Amino acid sequence: MPTALHAWDPVEIALQGASNGNPYLEVQLSAIVEGPDGEAEVIGFHDGGGAYRIRFLPSAPGTYRWRTRSNHPELDGKTGSLEVEAARPGRHGPVRAEGVGFRHADGTPHLSFGTTCYAWTHQDPAVQEATLRTLAASPFNKIRFCLFPKSYRYNENEPPLYPFEGTPLTEWDWDRPDYAFLRHFDESVRRLDELGIQADVILLHPYDRWGFSTMPRDAEARFLRHVVARLAAFPNVWWSMANEYDLLPDRTEEYWDGVFQLVRDADSAGHLRSVHNCVRWYDHSKPWVTHLSVQSANVGQGAELRRRFGKPVVFDEVCYEGDIEETWGNITGFELVHRFWVGTVCGAYVGHGETYRHPEDLLWWAKGGELRGESPARIAFLRRIVEETAPDGLTPIEDDWMYHGRGARASDGSVLVFFGPHQPCCWRMPPGGPFRVDWIDPWEMSIRTIAERAESGQVVELPSVRPHRALRLRKL
Amino acid sequence: MPTALHAWDPVEIALQGASNGNPYLEVQLSAIVEGPDGEAEVIGFHDGGGAYRIRFLPSAPGTYRWRTRSNHPELDGKTGSLEVEAARPGRHGPVRAEGVGFRHADGTPHLSFGTTCYAWTHQDPAVQEATLRTLAASPFNKIRFCLFPKSYRYNENEPPLYPFEGTPLTEWDWDRPDYAFLRHFDESVRRLDELGIQADVILLHPYDRWGFSTMPRDAEARFLRHVVARLAAFPNVWWSMANEYDLLPDRTEEYWDGVFQLVRDADSAGHLRSVHNCVRWYDHSKPWVTHLSVQSANVGQGAELRRRFGKPVVFDEVCYEGDIEETWGNITGFELVHRFWVGTVCGAYVGHGETYRHPEDLLWWAKGGELRGESPARIAFLRRIVEETAPDGLTPIEDDWMYHGRGARASDGSVLVFFGPHQPCCWRMPPGGPFRVDWIDPWEMSIRTIAERAESGQVVELPSVRPHRALRLRKL
Numbered sequence: 001m002p003t004a005l006h007a008w009d010p011v012e013i014a015l016q017g018a019s020n021g022n023p024y025l026e027v028q029l030s031a032i033v034e035g036p037d038g039e040a041e042v043i044g045f046h047d048g049g050g051a052y053r054i055r056f057l058p059s060a061p062g063t064y065r066w067r068t069r070s071n072h073p074e075l076d077g078k079t080g081s082l083e084v085e086a087a088r089p090g091r092h093g094p095v096r097a098e099g100v101g102f103r104h105a106d107g108t109p110h111l112s113f114g115t116t117c118y119a120w121t122h123q124d125p126a127v128q129e130a131t132l133r134t135l136a137a138s139p140f141n142k143i144r145f146c147l148f149p150k151s152y153r154y155n156e157n158e159p160p161l162y163p164f165e166g167t168p169l170t171e172w173d174w175d176r177p178d179y180a181f182l183r184h185f186d187e188s189v190r191r192l193d194e195l196g197i198q199a200d201v202i203l204l205h206p207y208d209r210w211g212f213s214t215m216p217r218d219a220e221a222r223f224l225r226h227v228v229a230r231l232a233a234f235p236n237v238w239w240s241m242a243n244e245y246d247l248l249p250d251r252t253e254e255y256w257d258g259v260f261q262l263v264r265d266a267d268s269a270g271h272l273r274s275v276h277n278c279v280r281w282y283d284h285s286k287p288w289v290t291h292l293s294v295q296s297a298n299v300g301q302g303a304e305l306r307r308r309f310g311k312p313v314v315f316d317e318v319c320y321e322g323d324i325e326e327t328w329g330n331i332t333g334f335e336l337v338h339r340f341w342v343g344t345v346c347g348a349y350v351g352h353g354e355t356y357r358h359p360e361d362l363l364w365w366a367k368g369g370e371l372r373g374e375s376p377a378r379i380a381f382l383r384r385i386v387e388e389t390a391p392d393g394l395t396p397i398e399d400d401w402m403y404h405g406r407g408a409r410a411s412d413g414s415v416l417v418f419f420g421p422h423q424p425c426c427w428r429m430p431p432g433g434p435f436r437v438d439w440i441d442p443w444e445m446s447i448r449t450i451a452e453r454a455e456s457g458q459v460v461e462l463p464s465v466r467p468h469r470a471l472r473l474r475k476l
Numbered sequence: 477m478p479t480a481l482h483a484w485d486p487v488e489i490a491l492q493g494a495s496n497g498n499p500y501l502e503v504q505l506s507a508i509v510e511g512p513d514g515e516a517e518v519i520g521f522h523d524g525g526g527a528y529r530i531r532f533l534p535s536a537p538g539t540y541r542w543r544t545r546s547n548h549p550e551l552d553g554k555t556g557s558l559e560v561e562a563a564r565p566g567r568h569g570p571v572r573a574e575g576v577g578f579r580h581a582d583g584t585p586h587l588s589f590g591t592t593c594y595a596w597t598h599q600d601p602a603v604q605e606a607t608l609r610t611l612a613a614s615p616f617n618k619i620r621f622c623l624f625p626k627s628y629r630y631n632e633n634e635p636p637l638y639p640f641e642g643t644p645l646t647e648w649d650w651d652r653p654d655y656a657f658l659r660h661f662d663e664s665v666r667r668l669d670e671l672g673i674q675a676d677v678i679l680l681h682p683y684d685r686w687g688f689s690t691m692p693r694d695a696e697a698r699f700l701r702h703v704v705a706r707l708a709a710f711p712n713v714w715w716s717m718a719n720e721y722d723l724l725p726d727r728t729e730e731y732w733d734g735v736f737q738l739v740r741d742a743d744s745a746g747h748l749r750s751v752h753n754c755v756r757w758y759d760h761s762k763p764w765v766t767h768l769s770v771q772s773a774n775v776g777q778g779a780e781l782r783r784r785f786g787k788p789v790v791f792d793e794v795c796y797e798g799d800i801e802e803t804w805g806n807i808t809g810f811e812l813v814h815r816f817w818v819g820t821v822c823g824a825y826v827g828h829g830e831t832y833r834h835p836e837d838l839l840w841w842a843k844g845g846e847l848r849g850e851s852p853a854r855i856a857f858l859r860r861i862v863e864e865t866a867p868d869g870l871t872p873i874e875d876d877w878m879y880h881g882r883g884a885r886a887s888d889g890s891v892l893v894f895f896g897p898h899q900p901c902c903w904r905m906p907p908g909g910p911f912r913v914d915w916i917d918p919w920e921m922s923i924r925t926i927a928e929r930a931e932s933g934q935v936v937e938l939p940s941v942r943p944h945r946a947l948r949l950r951k952l
Contacts (some may be wrong), residue, residue: 323901323941327878334895334942357901402803421811425799425833465799467808 005058005084008091008106010190010233012055013066018085019050024226025175029054029070036062042268044068048179055233057106057269058084059093066289083229094235094271095198097290100313100347101305101393106237109392112349113383114142114200114316118207118243119150120368121188122159123286125350131368132191140352142198144240144276144316147185147227151209154355154366163223164212165369169210174219177226184309186230193236200316201231202276203263204242206249213248221262228266237271239263244278253283260288276316284309299339300405302348303396313348315339320365321373322355329355329365334443334468339471340379341418341442342387344435345408347396352379381445389414389472400430400449413475418442423467429458435473439463442470481560482830484567484581486666486709488531489542489558489907493550500702505546512538518744519705520544524655527711533745534560535569535581553651561857570711570747571674573766576782576789577869578822581711585868588825589859590618590676590792593736594683594719595626595665596844598635607844608667613855614847616828618674619794620716620752623661623703627685630800630831638686639699641952645686650695653702659723669712676769676792677707678752679739680718682725689724697738704742706895708781715739716769718904720754729759736764752792760785775815776881777873778824789824791815796841798831805831805841809850810944811921816858817894817918817946821884823872828855857921865890865948876906889951894918899943905934911949915939918946 005011013031017023023281027043029052037059044054052075058064061084070076075332087093093105102110115138135143149159158168161181166172175246189199203224206213215223231237241259242248260273274293275282284292292305295317305313318339319331335350343350354364354373362369386394392411397403397415407417413432429435433456439448453476454460462469481487493499505520505528513535520530528551534540537560537622546552563569569581571588578586591614596607607886611619625635634644637657642648679700682689690701709711717735718724750769751758752823760768768781771793781789794815795807799947807815812828819826830840838845862870866886873879873891883893889908905911909932915924929952930936938945 072819102493169939319898323899325878325900325902325904325935327882327898328899330898330900332897334901335943402801406803421808421814422795422803422806423799424801424803426801428801459801467811 005082006091007058007084007087008093008235009088010055010057010235011064011082011084012053012233013044013080015052015054015068015075015078017050017052017072023050023052023072023176024177027052027070027072027074027075029068029072031066031068033064033066035064036060038266043225043266045226045229047183049220055230057094057233057235060084061086065366076097087112090196091235094269095238096270097272097312100311102291102312107197110316111383111386111393112142112198113139113379114144114198114314114349114351115140116144116316116320116351116353116365117368118144118146118202118205119155119159119366121146121185122149123157123367124160127362127367127369128188130370132195134369134371135192135197136195138376139383141196142200142238143192144200144202144243144351146205146243147201148205148208148212149210150205150207150366152207152366154361154363155207156361161450163212172211172215174215177223182227182230189231189234189237193234198236198238199234200238200240202240203227203259204245204248206244206247224259224262225266228263232269232271235269237269239267239271239273241273241275243276244295245275245282246278246280256282257286257288260286264288274314284311297339299343299350300346302343302346303398303405306347306396314351315343315348316351317353318343318350320353320355321375322357322363322365324355324357324363333378336375337378337382337442338420338468340375340382342420344382344394345396345406345416345418347394347408352376376443378442382442385416385440385447385472389416389474397430402428403430415473417471417473419467419469419471421467423465424462425465426459426461427471429454429456429460429473430454432475433458433473434476436476438472438474440470440472443468447472481558482567483534483536483560483563484569484711485564486531486711487534487540487558487560488529488709489497489520489556490899491530491544491551493526493528493548496713498651499526499548500532500653501698503528503546503551504523505544505548505551507542507544509540509542511540511607512536517651518746519701519742521702521705522853523659531706533570533711536560537562556559566672567711570745571747572713572775573748574789576787578767587862587867587869588618588674588790589615589792589855589875590674590825590827591616592620592792592796592827592829592841594620594622594678594681595631595635595842596621597661598625600636603838603843603845604642604664606846608671610669610845611668611673614852615859616885618670618676618714619668620676620678620719620827622678622681622719624681624684624688625686626683628683628842628844629802630837630839631683632837639688648687648691650691653699658703658706665707665710665713669710674712674714675710676714676716678716678719679703680721680724682720682723700735700738701742704739706847708743708745708747711745713745715743715747715749717749717751719752720771721751722756723754732758733762736762740764743811750790757835760787773815775819775824775826776822778819778822779874779881782823782872785844790827790909791819791824792827793829794819794826796829796831797851798833798839798841800831800833800839803925805829805901809854812851813854813858813918814896814944818896820858820862821872821882821892821894823870828852854918854921859919861892861916861923865892865950873906878904879906891949893947893949895943895945895947897943899941900938901941902935902937905930905932905936905949907932908951909934909949910952912952914948914950916946916948919944923948
């Protein structure tokens with residue numbers, strides 16, 4: 001337990017009240033919280049056994065005073081105050097969209113390098129621990145995963161816990177969430193936060209054999225509001241309304257608008273919001289969408305999407321490294337690294353996943369566990385290069401056809417070029433020089449300076465005619 | 477000289493008349509030709525020194541009777557007849573669009589495997605002979621090249637001949653074509669026909685330092701009509717209105733409509749017509765466009781373009797194999813072969829070009845000469861596979877998402893699949909089996925049967941997890 005409260009760490013107000021009746025359905029609870037960053041109303045929730053909690057995320061050191069509101073007399077009009085200290089080192093608050101890039105709430109730039117383990121929280125504890133260990137040593141600072149258990153090929157095991165009470169697999173009591181399930185989910189998000197990893201929480205999805213994807217709409221809305229109230233105080237949360245939202249049956253575009261609005265309104269910390277498509281894209285220009293979260297192998301359209309929507313572009317599914325039968329899960333590590341580089345120089349963020357066959361169906365993308373592929377080390381190399389070269393993000397170069405789709409500029413004027421299948425003999429330095437020229441092998445993970453100083457307009461001979469190379473032009 | 481006339485070989489009626497005044501401007505000449513295939517009016521032309529020619533392409537054996545019409549009394553009302561024998565073996569007549577595929581006029585299917593040497597007819601004779609020798613041994617059955625000389629990087633030499641009389645490089649007499657230039661161009665087309673190679677004649681283009689791309693519009697129209705009248709009797713002609721038509725200055729879409737109509741109306745043999753873009757596409761749905769001739773590296777859109785336009789799709793510029801500085805000319809042979817395979821299984825035709833640096837600027841794409849790259853042998857291998865497997869063309873499989881973009885069906889039910897960067901462990905046989913299953917390495921050019929008989933729905937384990945492989949499912 002922490003001995004003090006800090007900005008950008010979750011704060012919880014715990015209250016005890018009666019638990020007769022059905023507090024999940026019947027009790028409304030919130031608090032007006034007034035602190036150095038202003039005043040806000042924060043929604044609370046029942047956490048089973050008469051325990052009520054109101055969680056919020058302080059953004060600044062100082063005194064926070066709170067007063068509850070409830071339709072339950074025992075919980076209404078309670079007051080208190082909390083002293084919050086400055087943020088711990090390395091704590092920067094939630095990631096926000098700023099223009100076409102991301103920054104933490106304290107202004108620190110955020111470069112997103114995500115992966116996907118849809119059902120990692122629904123596995124045996126040993127597998128979950130392995131997932132966290134793997135993530136800690138990986139280049140990934142975001143993980144997409146599902147709130148509800150997943151039923152799909154390679155996801156055929158039952159989860160240890162279910163989100164509702166009832167008779168598992170046959171009949172659920174939509175009026176009674178399973179608080180152990182929910183507390184475990186909280187804890188999963190908290191463990192990720194400890195590792196500095198963003199939790200891209202997928203609220204709904206269509207891969208279901210239990211009936212969770214077709215529960216009554218009022219029960220779904222109540223459950224989502226509860227989950228948002230539970231999790232919003234964790235600074236590392238991103239909200240994904242759904243995975244492959246267009247495969248969920250009988251839901252109109254207006255329905256999804258409503259889900260976005262519900263999440264936005266219940267979220268006291270203003271986390272990122274998007275939705276992931278299968279074939280049909282949601283209209284990302286709508287005001288409640290903070291960034292694009294798209295499935296597309298065509299990462300080269302990143303620059304165009306940035307321009308069209310004016311929002312950050314995350315290609316979180318571009319096919320996974322693996323060898324399974326399904327086409328979305330059998331590209332080579334080499335090809336996935338290639339897509340990371342192309343997306344990166346197009347000013348977008350690309351997501352990883354891994355789907356190698358395993359005798360016990362331990363596919364990373366499905367369940368987490370261990371990574372076996374060739375791409376993570378190369379994604380780490382790319383991440384290091386981008387962090388060194390363009391710590392506040394890359395802007396694709398679209399005004400020069402030789403660089404268009406291949407090159408991007410850092411805010412200091414440095415340039416990163418990725419040649420992919422191209423093998424030019426030589427390369428002309430763009431305006432804005434002079435530059436130091438580094439020749440990069442993204443697969444062998446080597447960097448070699450080939451010109452200590454090259455002026456704009458100068459044509460630099462490249463050391464060998466080989467494809468899949470990159471150049472870094474460091475502004476001198 | 478041939479001792480007899482044959483169907484699908486050009487026939488020429490030669491007349492002599494006065495050459496005073498300017499016959500190019502002043503003399504109109506045509507013939508009504510009546511043969512076993514009906515009656516048609518064919519435009520004639522002055523060929524210098526009072527020589528007049530009317531050329532046509534007979535499509536069937538039999539007697540062809542002709543009668544001239546002219547505003548020149550010496551040339552008017554002349555009559556004659558010609559006996560035409562059956563087509564020589566291997567002579568099938570012009571290529572026509574039929575739905576989304578190509579067939580020769582006699583019904584023989586045509587699978588297009590093209591290359592590009594823009595200015596090959598404007599080089600020294602020795603280079604031209606080398607080009608023809610190279611083509612004869614190559615997998616290519618079509619070549620794109622320019623009527624007018626080309627001025628561009630790597631195309632800096634003067635041509636041996638110019639299309640007009642005048643003072644070279646400074647002032648041209650638009651009223652006086654250079655007949656030696658034109659006869660040489662005829663001969664180039666004829667030499668290609670001898671080799672069984674389609675001549676994709678690019679009528680206009682913007683790469684110019686002499687003023688040919690900006691001549692007066694009436695002079696341009698007169699010259700184009702003359703060229704079409706000269707060349708239309710060659711069965712191997714395709715008309716490309718222009719290369720990168722959208723880079724020619726001051727021409728509206730309506731202007732290009734007019735060029736298409738002029739060519740269509742002057743052409744007695746009804747050759748294929750299209751136009752090649754840089755960035756802005758011409759509207760290929762217009763009725764005078766017979767097929768798409770597009771510049772795009774996105775060959776995976778072939779299936780969609782076939783569906784949208786209902787016409788054959790030729791991606792004749794998808795970046796060239798080479799190592800020059802310019803991005804359109806420095807992909808690897810491996811990548812070009814990859815694009816050929818993707819385009820092919822998307823039901824389209826892909827074009828080759830080669831742009832390796834050369835001390836004397838002898839780049840194949842520019843001037844012809846020798847091929848040095850790695851792709852032609854692999855394109856030959858692909859051509860052989862397609863000719864064996866789908867002699868009348870491939871139809872992309874769009875009703876099965878595992879095959880969509882990766883597989884195409886032959887008319888006999890056989891299937892060709894290309895995995896590109898995908899490395900599936902195994903592959904499920906589509907409906908329409910049983911099949912014999914061949915494992916293909918497009919780069920090493922090997923074919924190995926991995927299952928003598930596989931039923932529809934059966935999952936066949938693939939011999940190794942490696943990318944850039946193909947499967948052929950031969951319908952049993």
